[in-house]
Amino acid sequence: MLRIGSCGWLLLMLVVILQSTGLSAQQTNGDFRRGDCHVDGHVDLADVVQVIDYLFGGAAPIDCALACDANDDDTIDMQDLITITLYVVLDGTMPPPVGSCEQDPTPGTLFCDVPCDPPVVPPLSAEHRFEVMVTYVQPQFVGLIVASTSPDPLHAFSFGLCHDPGQGSVQQLDLGADLQPTAPEFVDVVIEPGGWTAAVVMSFLNAQPFPAGSEQRVIEAQYEVDLTSQLGFTEFCPCETIGDPPLAIRMVTEDGEAVWPEFDCLPLVIVDPIFFVRGDCNGDGGFNVADAVYLLGHLFVGPVVLPCEDACDINDDGGLDISDPVYFLAFLFSGGALPAPPNPSTGCGEDFDDSDALQCGQLNCP
Numbered sequence: 001m002l003r004i005g006s007c008g009w010l011l012l013m014l015v016v017i018l019q020s021t022g023l024s025a026q027q028t029n030g031d032f033r034r035g036d037c038h039v040d041g042h043v044d045l046a047d048v049v050q051v052i053d054y055l056f057g058g059a060a061p062i063d064c065a066l067a068c069d070a071n072d073d074d075t076i077d078m079q080d081l082i083t084i085t086l087y088v089v090l091d092g093t094m095p096p097p098v099g100s101c102e103q104d105p106t107p108g109t110l111f112c113d114v115p116c117d118p119p120v121v122p123p124l125s126a127e128h129r130f131e132v133m134v135t136y137v138q139p140q141f142v143g144l145i146v147a148s149t150s151p152d153p154l155h156a157f158s159f160g161l162c163h164d165p166g167q168g169s170v171q172q173l174d175l176g177a178d179l180q181p182t183a184p185e186f187v188d189v190v191i192e193p194g195g196w197t198a199a200v201v202m203s204f205l206n207a208q209p210f211p212a213g214s215e216q217r218v219i220e221a222q223y224e225v226d227l228t229s230q231l232g233f234t235e236f237c238p239c240e241t242i243g244d245p246p247l248a249i250r251m252v253t254e255d256g257e258a259v260w261p262e263f264d265c266l267p268l269v270i271v272d273p274i275f276f277v278r279g280d281c282n283g284d285g286g287f288n289v290a291d292a293v294y295l296l297g298h299l300f301v302g303p304v305v306l307p308c309e310d311a312c313d314i315n316d317d318g319g320l321d322i323s324d325p326v327y328f329l330a331f332l333f334s335g336g337a338l339p340a341p342p343n344p345s346t347g348c349g350e351d352f353d354d355s356d357a358l359q360c361g362q363l364n365c366p
Helices: 009-014 045-056 078-089 289-300 323-333
Strands: 002-007 125-137 141-150 154-162 168-175 186-192 195-201 213-225 233-239 250-253 261-264 266-269
Touching: 045 078, 045 154, 045 195, 045 250, 078 195, 125 213, 125 233, 125 266, 141 154, 141 250, 168 186, 168 195, 195 213, 289 323
Parallel strands: 125 261
Antiparallel strands: 002 186, 125 141, 141 213, 154 195, 154 233, 154 250, 168 213, 186 195, 233 266
16 A cells, blocks of 8 residues: 655644633433544544634534544544544544444543434535546556536545556556645545545645635546556546545535535546557658658559558548658658658657558557
8 A cells, every 4th residue: 555645734733722622511421423523423524624613713612522532531622633634534543432323431521412313424416526537548557637526615525536456556646736726734645456545634724725616636646557457448436445444535615514526437448559650651660752652552553561551641531542642752852741640750659530440550669
């Protein structure tokens, strides 16, 4: 497992708010889930934001002080914020009860003012979504972007992105172009064989949310494709199966509301593309009159076998005819235009329009 992280823990440690916070309650100490400050049955980034808002945002008293006492020391302070964050995104631990509704094993002065109900699973929000988009496909690499769409500014968000580990592996993850300028204080990215996870908290003082917007690029990923494996259809899909506990697909608005966003998977057919250089018709690695003569021989003398038909389609019109050697001779001797890409100037590449019937049985790339 590879972990890549950057966070504003220094900011957290410098804030001197480690004193006890007194809370009152109307009912006796009852069942609760440790870490579930939001009291929705889940421990996720919404609970991190709940503690941030309580400590720094002047929010109203929380409904279940016991749940927010993540380290079970009978106070709610910065240590609880750190403990819940570690649990949610860094596979940390908390004292019991975790996951189920139980009594506090170490009774103290904190209480819950709400019952410990079964987990609330609201419908997915169609207005909020994560989307996976392809940026490039090369012979051995695939580039993807995870983009977010939200009508609300976001305080935090998290997701996993899964793929078939038999098709390849994640090589690099970077902040997306729309997330970089906002400089989030906490970013944690974890790469595992079947995918990766990302958790982002914009500010531990709730000072700078991620702006609302559509298809905002948050994380960029590069995958190395195993060309020795059986290539074909694969799917890159947001998921909640990576991590211990698994990282949830969540958006947390600037107001602290937990949102279950919709998500779009990316179906992709991975193939080994044929790379060639247009103009090297005879496949000898050169670009000269011999290539035009070779193509003329194929067209009018025959039988002349073309090593790569695509390389002889100089104007990339999907066919082989007299216009191709004429086009190439004009390029060689009278200042005519370059052959269509990939050409001697661009270097080796794949056919940008592979809808024609031409084939390339023999590579002519160096």
